Amino acid sequence: MNLAIAMYAFPRARIGAMRSQFLDREAYNSLLEAGELGDAVSLLKLSSYGEELGKLNSPSMDEVERILRRSLLADYQKLTTSLYGFGKTFIHKVSKKFEIHALKAALQLKLSGESATAEAPVIPFGSINEEVIERIHRSESLEEVTESLRETEYYPVLQNNVQELKKGGVFFLSTALDKYVYDGIGEKLKAVHGLDKRLTRMLIGTEIDFKNLMVALRCRGLDEEDVDRLLISYNYNFDEAFLKGMLSDSVEALSFEGTGYGSVLGEAFEEFKKTGSLRDLEMAFQRYLLGLNITALTGFPFQLGAVIGYLNLKEAEVRNLTTILKGKKEGLDRKEIEDLLLLPSDGA
Numbered sequence: 001m002n003l004a005i006a007m008y009a010f011p012r013a014r015i016g017a018m019r020s021q022f023l024d025r026e027a028y029n030s031l032l033e034a035g036e037l038g039d040a041v042s043l044l045k046l047s048s049y050g051e052e053l054g055k056l057n058s059p060s061m062d063e064v065e066r067i068l069r070r071s072l073l074a075d076y077q078k079l080t081t082s083l084y085g086f087g088k089t090f091i092h093k094v095s096k097k098f099e100i101h102a103l104k105a106a107l108q109l110k111l112s113g114e115s116a117t118a119e120a121p122v123i124p125f126g127s128i129n130e131e132v133i134e135r136i137h138r139s140e141s142l143e144e145v146t147e148s149l150r151e152t153e154y155y156p157v158l159q160n161n162v163q164e165l166k167k168g169g170v171f172f173l174s175t176a177l178d179k180y181v182y183d184g185i186g187e188k189l190k191a192v193h194g195l196d197k198r199l200t201r202m203l204i205g206t207e208i209d210f211k212n213l214m215v216a217l218r219c220r221g222l223d224e225e226d227v228d229r230l231l232i233s234y235n236y237n238f239d240e241a242f243l244k245g246m247l248s249d250s251v252e253a254l255s256f257e258g259t260g261y262g263s264v265l266g267e268a269f270e271e272f273k274k275t276g277s278l279r280d281l282e283m284a285f286q287r288y289l290l291g292l293n294i295t296a297l298t299g300f301p302f303q304l305g306a307v308i309g310y311l312n313l314k315e316a317e318v319r320n321l322t323t324i325l326k327g328k329k330e331g332l333d334r335k336e337i338e339d340l341l342l343l344p345s346d347g348a
Contacts, residue, residue, distance in 0.1 A: 008302040010082040015310045018075055019297065021048035022317060025343070031321070032338060037061065037328040044321065061329055068318045069123040072098065075314050079307055086191070087304050093188045094204070094308060096181040098315070099126040103154060104174055106136045110145060111170060127152050154180070175215055175230045182208055186234025192304065199296055199305030203312070205236025206292060209261075210285045212238055216246035217278060237261065251276075264288045283342075290316055290342045316342045 023031075027047060034040040041064060045053045052067045053059060059067075076095055080088055102125040109122060124130050135148035142165050146158040157173070157180050158165075164172040185204060192200045212231050219227045224244060231243060237260045246254060251273050256262045268284035271277070293316075296309030320341050327337035 007085070007087060008304075008306070011079055011087075011307055012301045014078055014082050015297070015301070015306060018078070018314075019310060022313065023047060023321075028320070028324075028341075028343060031324050032334045034328060037325060040325055040328050044325075049321075061325060064325060065322055066123055068321055069101075072311075072314050072318050073123065073125055076311060079311070083307070087196075087307070090188055090192065090200075090304060091307055091311075093185050094311070095126065096184065097178075099128050100154070100177045100181055101125070102128040102133070103149075104177065106133045107145070107173070108170070110136050110139065111165070171218070172230070178211055179230055179232050182211065182232040182234065186232060189234065195300075195302070196304040199299070199303060200308060201236070203289075203292055203296055203305055203308050205234070206289055207312075208232050208234050209236050209238045210289060212243055213246065213285070214278065214282060216243045217272075217281075220247050222247070261285075261288075283340075286342055 027043075030043050031040050034043055041053065041059060044050070044064075049067060049071060052070070053064065056063055076091075076098065080091055080095075083091060102123055105122045106128070122133050124133060132148065132152065136145055139145040139148050142162055146155070146162055149155045149158055154177065157176050161173045161176050186208060189201060189204055215230050216227065219230065224247060227244075227247060231240075242259065248254065254269070254273070256265050256269060265281060265284050265288075268280040271280045290313070293309040293312040296305040297313060299306070320343065323340050324337055327340070
């Protein structure tokens with residue numbers, strides 16, 4: 001116990017200070033009530049993001065998104081400098097999921113024919129630095145896009161999926177990148193021990209369960225062999241047999257009984273059976289996962305789970321704010337935007 005306190009004393013202090021800057025329900029309500037994008041951005045200038053937003057006279061949506069994503073990177077960097085030993089190595093491995101967010105954004109812009117300009121929301125992270133993003137932007141073919149990543153660890157993933165990309169299979173590349181990163185996290189997770197073990201495995205394991213479930217349901221009807229290469233290898237509550245059962249053509253036969261998620265996903269899953277839409281199921285699982293991260297952050301603070309919980313909640317806040325601002329830009333009403341949010345409980 002004393003060793004855990006010594007290891008996480010500095011990260012705990014930093015998390016406490018950064019956590020106090022999370023937006024509360026009142027701030028979210030104000031943003032949701034704002035008339036249009038400019039009004040919402042003005043309100044956001046009153047938050048911890050205000051210093052960076054204040055440097056821009058009339059920030060565009062893309063510029064605001066860059067500031068929001070950069071704040072996640074800044075917090076990650078603050079925490080990693082306060083960690084050492086296995087904790088630092090593990091959080092670095094977990095950060096790969098933020099790294100491929102940058103890679104996916106750059107690839108999506110390129111494949112959609114848009115330009116990755118200074119105002120595009122592609123925020124460098126880790127090995128996906130400005131030079132790599134620029135090389136992707138300058139590429140004139142899928143083969144060149146792949147070669148632009150030769151010096152990164154993601155090069156083999158693109159090589160293995162270039163044929164799918166030629167067929168328009170962006171889903172396969174995105175999912176293959178997730179598998180690569182989360183396979184690495186899952187392997188590292190096996191070495192977590194002591195006080196860190198239970199909570200860290202629950203947070204990461206549940207997140208992997210969610211990703212595997214979405215892959216299985218989106219790939220229903222495909223050959224098992226094709227799906228196998230997309231599923232993350234680490235198993236938590238969903239084993240291989242359960243996930244392959246999700247590939248069945250018989251929707252009525254699908255059930256979460258015995259997985260530990262029945263009460264969480266039951267209602268949303270019944271809606272999926274009726275409509276075939278994954279939106280409610282996806283939101284139900286993400287909100288459950290958000291609750292786990294809130295618990296991790298508000299529980300015993302001297303452990304790895306608190307660091308993971310903070311980073312996940314920060315990512316959720318960035319996602320929420322981006323969703324609100326884009327909703328305002330597109331003229332959506334409050335209810336339409338609110339349905340898309342992962343809102344923390346008061347005091348989280």
